[in-house]
Amino acid sequence: MVVISQTIATLSILRRIIMKIETPIREQLSKTIWACALTPQQLARVEVEVVSRTIAAGGYVCRKGDPVTHWIGVHEGLLKMSSVSPEGKTVSFAGMANGGWLGEGSLLKDEPRKYDVVALRDSELLYMPKATYLWLLDSSIAFNRFLVTQLNERLGLFISLVEYDRMLEPDARVARCLAALFNPYLNPGIGRELQISQEEIGNLSGASRQRANQALQVLEKAGLLKVDYGSITILDLDGLRQFHS
DNA sequence: TCATTAAATTGTT
DNA sequence: AACAATTTAATGA
Numbered sequence: 001m002v003v004i005s006q007t008i009a010t011l012s013i014l015r016r017i018i019m020k021i022e023t024p025i026r027e028q029l030s031k032t033i034w035a036c037a038l039t040p041q042q043l044a045r046v047e048v049e050v051v052s053r054t055i056a057a058g059g060y061v062c063r064k065g066d067p068v069t070h071w072i073g074v075h076e077g078l079l080k081m082s083s084v085s086p087e088g089k090t091v092s093f094a095g096m097a098n099g100g101w102l103g104e105g106s107l108l109k110d111e112p113r114k115y116d117v118v119a120l121r122d123s124e125l126l127y128m129p130k131a132t133y134l135w136l137l138d139s140s141i142a143f144n145r146f147l148v149t150q151l152n153e154r155l156g157l158f159i160s161l162v163e164y165d166r167m168l169e170p171d172a173r174v175a176r177c178l179a180a181l182f183n184p185y186l187n188p189g190i191g192r193e194l195q196i197s198q199e200e201i202g203n204l205s206g207a208s209r210q211r212a213n214q215a216l217q218v219l220e221k222a223g224l225l226k227v228d229y230g231s232i233t234i235l236d237l238d239g240l241r242q243f244h245s
Numbered sequence: 246t247c248a249t250t251a252a253a254t255t256g257t258t
Numbered sequence: 259a260a261c262a263a264t265t266t267a268a269t270g271a
Contacts, residue, residue, distance in 0.1 A: 197254060210259095213256065229265050230254065 025050055028075040028126055031099045031189045037142030049132045054124045061117040061125065068106040068113055070127040074098055074187075077123020078196065080204050083115040092206045094157065095120075095181040099189025104147060105154075107133055120200050153185045160241065170207045174215035175224065175243035177205035182234050193233040201232075219243070 025047045029035040035043060052075065055061055061072065061079060074096050081102065082092035093115070096102055106113055107130055136143045157180050181204070182190055202212035216227050224240050226233040234240065 198256095199254080209255090210257085217256090227255095 025052060025126070028052060028073075028124075031075065032073065032101070033099075033185075033188050034143050034146040037146065038136075038140055042136065042140055046128070046132060046136070050126050050128045052124060052126050054122065055119040057119055057121045057123075059119050061119055061123075062103075062113050064113050064116050066113045068103060068111070069130055070103070071101060071107055071130070071133045072103050072117075073101040073126035073128070074189075075124045075126055077125070078120040078200065078204075079123060080118045080120050081115050082118065082206075090206065092177070092204060093161075093180075094186075095177060095204045097181060097187040097190045097194070100187040101150070104133075104150065120203055149185060153183060157183070157186075169245060170205075170211045171215045171218050172244050174201065174205045174207060174212055175219055175240045177201075178219075178225070178232070178234070179237060179240040179243075182237055182240075193231060195231045197230055218245075 026043075029043070029047065029050070035046070038046065055077075062068075064083060076098060079096040079100075079102070080092050081094045081096065082090055084090055096117075102117065103113070137147070161176070178201070181187060182192075182194070184190070198213050198216060199209045201216065202209040205212060205215075207215065216225070216232070219225050219240070220227050222239070222243070224234075224236045224243065226235060
């Protein structure tokens, strides 16, 4: 009896492993909002054409000026979108995390990449070919609706950047970066809590680790988030968006 | 399960 | 950038 139940248990584990190997794309896609809105036929084509790829920490996902051939999704990991100003300073706009997709603007306009994307940690990404993307655009209303919302969310992000011109204020800049990172539309897979070191936060928001540490303490005192060892928990997303000193 | 050690992260200057 | 303090993860008894 015992032997039989153990065998069954082993088999079920094996089956789970095999399933995971056979249908990783499907599982990964299930994390995204738009994939759930597609018809089975559409999803089937997407599953076939999307490929996954891992990028090691510190590696470039793409560089400014690269030709745009794919729409890129984050299955697991953390990315930073940044650009280099004419004076040679690196300016980061936003972080991308689980469930987020990037590059839709450049795909639509048929232009080279407008920014660098760097992996802050080992990340598993999904690449959707441009042809698939354009096909979805032509054939799925739901997909278009998702894109409109995503573009609108991003626009709001940039508007607020311009509106308050906070690029110079480290505390507010960290707050803004985190608010963008925890935007549930842009990064649906992210929860209220994220395992991220203060070094990564500094890297993400263009501040030194020391400065990020100070900023986090300020934000915690303001009741906007909670700082723990190796992770942070967002308490007030709106407050973070509107934070200023 | 517990103690020891190494590694990672944080707080401070 | 450097340092000490703290937390976690890994290892082996």
